[in-house]
Amino acid sequence: MSTVSPSTRNRGNRRAEILEAAAGLFAARGFHGVSIEDIGGAVGISGPALYRHFSGKDALLSEMLLDVSSRLRESAVAVATSSPGPAETLDALLNVQITFAIEQPALITVHDRELGNVPEPARRQIRRLQRLYVEEWVTVLAELHPACPAARLRAATHAVFGLLNSTPHSAGELPAQDMRPLLHTMARAAIEASVNAR
Amino acid sequence: MSTVSPSTRNRGNRRAEILEAAAGLFAARGFHGVSIEDIGGAVGISGPALYRHFSGKDALLSEMLLDVSSRLRESAVAVATSSPGPAETLDALLNVQITFAIEQPALITVHDRELGNVPEPARRQIRRLQRLYVEEWVTVLAELHPACPAARLRAATHAVFGLLNSTPHSAGELPAQDMRPLLHTMARAAIEASVNAR
DNA sequence: CTGGGATGTTAGTCATCATTAACGTAATCG
DNA sequence: CGATTACGTTAATGATGACTAACATCCCAG
Numbered sequence: 001m002s003t004v005s006p007s008t009r010n011r012g013n014r015r016a017e018i019l020e021a022a023a024g025l026f027a028a029r030g031f032h033g034v035s036i037e038d039i040g041g042a043v044g045i046s047g048p049a050l051y052r053h054f055s056g057k058d059a060l061l062s063e064m065l066l067d068v069s070s071r072l073r074e075s076a077v078a079v080a081t082s083s084p085g086p087a088e089t090l091d092a093l094l095n096v097q098i099t100f101a102i103e104q105p106a107l108i109t110v111h112d113r114e115l116g117n118v119p120e121p122a123r124r125q126i127r128r129l130q131r132l133y134v135e136e137w138v139t140v141l142a143e144l145h146p147a148c149p150a151a152r153l154r155a156a157t158h159a160v161f162g163l164l165n166s167t168p169h170s171a172g173e174l175p176a177q178d179m180r181p182l183l184h185t186m187a188r189a190a191i192e193a194s195v196n197a198r
Numbered sequence: 199m200s201t202v203s204p205s206t207r208n209r210g211n212r213r214a215e216i217l218e219a220a221a222g223l224f225a226a227r228g229f230h231g232v233s234i235e236d237i238g239g240a241v242g243i244s245g246p247a248l249y250r251h252f253s254g255k256d257a258l259l260s261e262m263l264l265d266v267s268s269r270l271r272e273s274a275v276a277v278a279t280s281s282p283g284p285a286e287t288l289d290a291l292l293n294v295q296i297t298f299a300i301e302q303p304a305l306i307t308v309h310d311r312e313l314g315n316v317p318e319p320a321r322r323q324i325r326r327l328q329r330l331y332v333e334e335w336v337t338v339l340a341e342l343h344p345a346c347p348a349a350r351l352r353a354a355t356h357a358v359f360g361l362l363n364s365t366p367h368s369a370g371e372l373p374a375q376d377m378r379p380l381l382h383t384m385a386r387a388a389i390e391a392s393v394n395a396r
Numbered sequence: 397c398t399g400g401g402a403t404g405t406t407a408g409t410c411a412t413c414a415t416t417a418a419c420g421t422a423a424t425c426g
Numbered sequence: 427c428g429a430t431t432a433c434g435t436t437a438a439t440g441a442t443g444a445c446t447a448a449c450a451t452c453c454c455a456g
Contacts, residue, residue: 032230049434151372158368159361159384166360174353189391190384197383247404
């Protein structure tokens with residue numbers, strides 16, 4: 001049997017707990033607006049204890065963004081390979097992004113604001129994953145609308161991300177139960193229009 | 199005659215120059231990621247010289263956001279009072295926001311990220327202007343679709359802002375000449391859909 | 397002229413902050 | 427048992443950064 005020590009068992013939890021707290025703080029005040037002390041305090045430990053779990057503030061951010069972009073990308077790939085056709089894939093991609101935006105608003109916020117503060121080794125990898133995620137969308141859209149130039153599809157995809165990721169800004173306006181179909185409908189309509197324009 | 203000294207004549211220019219440079223830096227690295235030295239350096243003067251023009255870093259940010267939100271709000275009011283009907287008003291509001299997003303991406307970015315770093319006196323005022331701007335949109339949408347609950351219209355408005363403000367993220371994907379009608383079309387379609395849903 | 401305001405400059409000052417050091421304490425494992 | 431490991435703690439330490447002080451310049455008004 002793989003011996004699972006309590007330390008091994010707990011370590012992941014602690015790390016996850018820290019990452020979650022940090023995401024909330026980063027989203028609210030920005031990377032440089034949050035101190036190591038703040039993050040520690042948010043999980044009940046104090047300042048330098050963080051260094052038992054992460055090699056530094058930068059590494060913490062890197063791991064956070066790497067994790068988000070991998071998860072998004074993986075979900076997209078999973079959805080694309082298991083859907084019967086492009087129309088269903090697009091639908092599923094919308095659901096993936098909407099779920100993420102509604103359930104992890106802080107992560108989404110940090111994800112598209114703080115890439116500039118990630119140091120170079122990780123930065124490239126995150127960018128790569130983001131690019132692959134976008135390409136997943138563009139590929140599906142291209143299948144559905146072969147006549148539309150890729151540049152336009154890419155621009156439309158970014159615009160749709162902006163629409164879907166607006167959730168953090170309009171928090172509380174509408175219950176998630178209503179927000180979800182609203183976003184889906186709006187995004188679908190926006191995509192249709194983008195592709196038929198002119 | 200009102201005596202206009204050269205100092206008076208130049209002061210505004212210098213201040214505007216500083217505000218513009220600061221907006222770019224804040225958009226790229228976040229408020230706390232930019233130093234007074236950085237801002238000064240960007241306009242060819244060095245660090246503490248900024249205090250001849252602004253009482254501090256906070257005041258600089260306050261003025262920047264106050265200016266943006268007033269301008270948006272004023273444009274919206276102007277457009278609303280001069281349009282023949284709600285359909286034309288909505289169209290004009292779209293154009294206002296699109297123009298702003300395309301021509302001043304840095305300001306738009308700072309505007310919806312850094313409110314949290316504005317100290318209290320100004321913060322309330324900026325929030326007020328932002329709220330009034332949103333209400334301008336909601337009012338027009340309500341005229342066009344009286345059956346739709348206001349909460350949904352408000353959520354849809356925020357989503358459309360997210361869509362339109364995505365420009366900074368997809369910079370360079372498409373020339374502004376193509377981006378403009380694309381955004382207009384997508385936003386219009388999204389609004390229609392939001393209001394007809396269910 | 398000449399004095400003062402506007403606008404800069406450089407050298408402090410004082411906080412804040414990331415990071416490291418030195419040091420406990422439990423629990424685990426041999 | 428005994429020692430290693432995982433996790434925390436509280437003091438440095440060293441940078442960086444906002445803001446202030448003290449000191450030039452330039453230019454216009456009287």
